Amino acid sequence: MNIETIAVKVGGDPFFTSNCYLVSASPASAFVVVIDPGDEPELILAHIGDRTVLAIILTHGHYDHIGAVARVAQATGAKIYAHEGDAVWIDERYDIIKSYSKLGEGAPQSGAPHVDSYLHDGEELVLGEVQFTVLHTPGHSQGSVCLYQAEEGVLFSGDTLFKFTCGRTDLPGGSPMSMHESLARLATLPPQTVVYAGHEDTTTIGAELKRGLSEY
Numbered sequence: 001m002n003i004e005t006i007a008v009k010v011g012g013d014p015f016f017t018s019n020c021y022l023v024s025a026s027p028a029s030a031f032v033v034v035i036d037p038g039d040e041p042e043l044i045l046a047h048i049g050d051r052t053v054l055a056i057i058l059t060h061g062h063y064d065h066i067g068a069v070a071r072v073a074q075a076t077g078a079k080i081y082a083h084e085g086d087a088v089w090i091d092e093r094y095d096i097i098k099s100y101s102k103l104g105e106g107a108p109q110s111g112a113p114h115v116d117s118y119l120h121d122g123e124e125l126v127l128g129e130v131q132f133t134v135l136h137t138p139g140h141s142q143g144s145v146c147l148y149q150a151e152e153g154v155l156f157s158g159d160t161l162f163k164f165t166c167g168r169t170d171l172p173g174g175s176p177m178s179m180h181e182s183l184a185r186l187a188t189l190p191p192q193t194v195v196y197a198g199h200e201d202t203t204t205i206g207a208e209l210k211r212g213l214s215e216y
Contacts, residue, residue, distance in 0.1 A: 001154060002025065002026050002029065003196065004022040004024075006020040006047055008037075008043060008044065010064045010067065011067075012039075017199065018039065018198060020034065020035065022044075023130055031051060031127075031128045031130075032052070032054065033127050034076075036065040037065075038066065039067035041067075041071035041075075045072060048072075053077075053078035054128050055079055055081055056073055056079070057082070057125075058081065058086070058115075059144060059146065059159070060089075060140060060141045061088070061143060062089065063089075065158070079116035080113055081118075081125070082115045083143035083145050085138065085173070086173070090115050119134045120134060121136035121145075132149055132156075133147070133148045133149070133150065134148075135185065137160040137185065138173075139176070140159045140169060140179065141172075143173070144158055146158060146160055153190060154196065155189065155193050155195050155205070157198065159197075159199070160179075160186070161203075161208065162199060163197065163200060163207075164211060166183055167198075183213055187205070187208075187209060191204065191205050191209060192205070193205040
């Protein structure tokens with residue numbers, strides 16, 4: 001698996017970045033999956049180049065993870081995948097999201113993108129040569145998901161788990177109890193699992209267990 005990390009500036013703010021990931025079977029692959037296009041659509045499209053986008057996957061519906069989704073979907077023709085619990089943020093509230101300074105600049109003016117396919121807990125999502133197991137991990141938001149690749153030992157955690165901490169639970173749709181349950185679930189993954197978070201640096205499940213993962 002080949003993973004490219006793009007730290008996009010959300011709303012043009014150099015101090016607030018969100019990680020967009022491009023995932024492919026190998027560096028030479030002509031196909032790629034986009035995870036969380038949070039902003040700077042033209043930067044993301046430049047990284048994609050002439051490759052075919054098999055899917056755009058959203059780990060949740062908060063503005064800093066979906067700001068560029070309409071433009072990227074329009075430019076690539078790719079379908080948008082998200083959990084039903086957060087679909088309202090993408091399908092109905094995108095105009096509010098675009099109101100943030102420069103967020104989603106270049107997005108179509110016709111309105112919101114549309115979630116084409118809902119993600120379900122335990123689903124084996126096969127996209128060309130790339131495959132993920134969907135883990136529904138509510139807590140940061142009602143429809144938060146993580147994407148797990150067991151053979152590669154990789155987890156895309158969105159805003160559920162970060163290095164040193166977890167996502168906040170005081171936003172609409174958040175739940176401390178649900179977050180605790182979701183983190184307990186992630187704690188059962190192999191310690192060597194590399195965690196690609198929605199913000200900042202990578203970590204591992206083992207490193208977070210040593211820091212008290214289940215108590216975050």
